[in-house]
Amino acid sequence: MARIINQVAVFGLGKVGELVAVLLADSGFKVVGHDAAPREGLDFETRPLDVKDAAGVREALRGVDAVVSCLPYHLNVDVAEAAHDTGVHYFDLTEDVPTTQRVMELSADKPDATFAPQCGLAPGLIGIVGASLAAGFDEIRSIELKVGALPQNPTGLLGYAFNWSPEGVVNEYLNDCEVLRSGKRQMVPAMTEKERVFIAGTELEAALTSGGLGTMCSTYEGRVNRLDYKTLRYPGHFRQMHFLFDELNLRDQRDVVGRMLVDAKPPVNDDVVYLHAAVEGRKDGQPFRENHVRAYLPIEIGGRIWRAISWTTAASAVAVVELVADGRLPHAGFIRQEDIALTDLHATNAGRLLDESGRI
Known part of the structure; x- marks a missing residue:
């Protein structure tokens, strides 16, 4: 079955975001990374972006199927609203409760796209x-x-x-x-x-x-x-x-x-x-x-x-993107992390890292 997500934008190329982009590329997605500072020498396309520029954010989302926000929690709502306006599937790593409540509101208003916040470690x-x-x-x-x-x-x-x-x-x-x-x-x-x-x-x-x-x-x-x-x-x-x-x-x-x-x-x-x-x-x-x-x-x-905190967070997030892209999770509406089966997560390209490591 053809994937419903093929091209993904990653916002924020810090200690987790860069690896999210790497793992997405390894899993067969076309990736464009966006960061406030110019980045060179990476194995995927990168572009500078000021996420406080609402028009610039929406322009960055045109032509992609999904966005993974790896930004500080207080910047996620603007990205989620831009994804809502452009019909792009949305994923983030936030632990912030008000941010997630806003994402839930957006998902109810735009039921034809996926909104999956909290895709990191905890929550996630x-x-x-x-x-x-x-x-x-x-x-x-x-x-x-x-x-x-x-x-x-x-x-x-x-x-x-x-x-x-x-x-x-x-x-x-x-x-x-x-x-x-x-x-x-x-x-x-x-x-x-x-x-x-x-x-x-x-x-x-x-x-x-x-x-x-x-x-x-x-x-x-x-x-x-x-x-x-x-x-x-x-x-x-x-x-x-x-x-x-x-x-x-x-x-x-x-x-x-x-x-x-x-x-x-x-x-x-x-x-x-x-x-x-x-x-x-x-x-x-x-x-x-x-x-x-x-x-x-x-x-x-x-x-x-890669540090443990970086790769475990990135692998969990990318695994959720894979599950949506491959039709093993709903491709519309709000996705709760507790509705995802651990066996399904481990079966993804990124999720296998979590299954193969860490046993004590």
């Missing part, structure tokens, strides 16, 4: 894993989802390195979190309900953070007693963040905090992405808990070593 892959585990249960008591992108060799009290967007990290630490408690949706403060977690002998701590569940609370409300998403960090990290935000009164200075943290804990190449999903309930009539635990390390793609 972790929701696909959790929902796929839950599908095998007769009754579901709880779905517990956790992700952490960390340095393999941490130093200092924070034990962290900013390999991901500082804006996104600060947002998830400060914005309230949507959870299910007693089967009902609630909003609770971030960086609370801390717990110890061990993965392959490594001790971590987990605390609630915002945005990681995407649309799962609305999907599972009334069907699951307890559902939450927590971020994994090395022990003591959240205590230090509480000191920074609360004792130093920096909650209202997010930009300042972001710059401070990146300066203090810059990106590293030797990172690790931990993914931990667990579902409890009744299976085949008996109480049961099923876990899916992975530890992803940097790998080589196209002759270059």
